[in-house]
Amino acid sequence: MATPPISGRAPAAAAGTRRVSSAYDTHAAVVTDMLGTTVHRDDPDRAVIEQWADGVSGRILDIGSGTGRWTGHLAGLGHEVVGVDPSEKFVEIARRAHPGVPFRTAAVHDLAESHERWAGFLAWYSLIHLDADDLRTALSVLHDRLEEGGSVLLSYFSGPRSEPFHHPVAPAYRWSAAAIAEALSDAGFRVLDHHRGNSAEHAAITAIRTHPGDVLVQGRPAPRED
Numbered sequence: 001m002a003t004p005p006i007s008g009r010a011p012a013a014a015a016g017t018r019r020v021s022s023a024y025d026t027h028a029a030v031v032t033d034m035l036g037t038t039v040h041r042d043d044p045d046r047a048v049i050e051q052w053a054d055g056v057s058g059r060i061l062d063i064g065s066g067t068g069r070w071t072g073h074l075a076g077l078g079h080e081v082v083g084v085d086p087s088e089k090f091v092e093i094a095r096r097a098h099p100g101v102p103f104r105t106a107a108v109h110d111l112a113e114s115h116e117r118w119a120g121f122l123a124w125y126s127l128i129h130l131d132a133d134d135l136r137t138a139l140s141v142l143h144d145r146l147e148e149g150g151s152v153l154l155s156y157f158s159g160p161r162s163e164p165f166h167h168p169v170a171p172a173y174r175w176s177a178a179a180i181a182e183a184l185s186d187a188g189f190r191v192l193d194h195h196r197g198n199s200a201e202h203a204a205i206t207a208i209r210t211h212p213g214d215v216l217v218q219g220r221p222a223p224r225e226d
Helices: 011-035 046-054 069-076 088-097 108-113 132-145 177-186
Strands: 060-063 081-085 103-105 118-124 146-157 163-165 172-174 189-196 202-209
Touching: 011 088, 046 069, 046 118, 046 146, 060 069, 069 081, 069 088, 069 118, 081 088, 088 103, 108 132, 118 132, 132 146, 132 177, 146 172, 146 177, 177 189, 177 202
Parallel strands: 060 081, 060 118, 081 103, 118 146
Antiparallel strands: 146 202, 163 172, 189 202
C-alpha cells in the first residue's frame, strides 16, 4: 500500500520522506539482521518503554515501527497497539513477524489527514531524520491526534548542540535536551521526564498533551468541567 498524499505539506518535506523511506527499503534486510524482529529479554530500553506503555490508558501508535519489534512486544504484553512505517519493506517484514498485529504504511505527517485519535505515541528513534522545521510540524500533528491527557515517548540522539550527523541509512539530526523539550513545549506538550540511555548520545523524553489553562494533578491534566 502506497503512502497517501499529504495535503498542506511542503513538497520538499514530502520528497524528504520519500527519500528516507526509499533508503530504508534498500537497507531493510541489513537493518532487520542488525535489530531483529523481536525484543530481547535483556534489552535495556524495555524498562522505559514498558513503564510508559503501562501508563497509557488506550490505543498506542508505534510511529516508525520498523521491523515491528516494539509493536509486537507491546501487543504481547496486552496493549492495543498499531505500527506505522513509511517503508513498505519494513511493513512487509513486520507483518510476517507479527501476523496478529496491525501494521500500516504511512509517515508521521500522514496522521494530519486522519480522524483517529490515540492515547499514546511511541516514536522510538523514528523522528531522527527530520530537520528542525519538519520536527516541529510532526510534533504539532502528534499533539492534534492525541486524546486529552495522552502521552508521547520520543527517543533521539542527544548532544551538546543541535546538528546534522551521518547516519548509515539516511542523514539524521542530533538534538540537545533543551531543544527537544522546547520543540515539544511549542507544540503544546508538557514534558514529564528525560531518560538517559546506556551512552550519552542516547536519550528519550516523555511528554503529555495539554491545553492552556490545564490544571495538573499528579503530572496529568485534571478532568474538565464543561
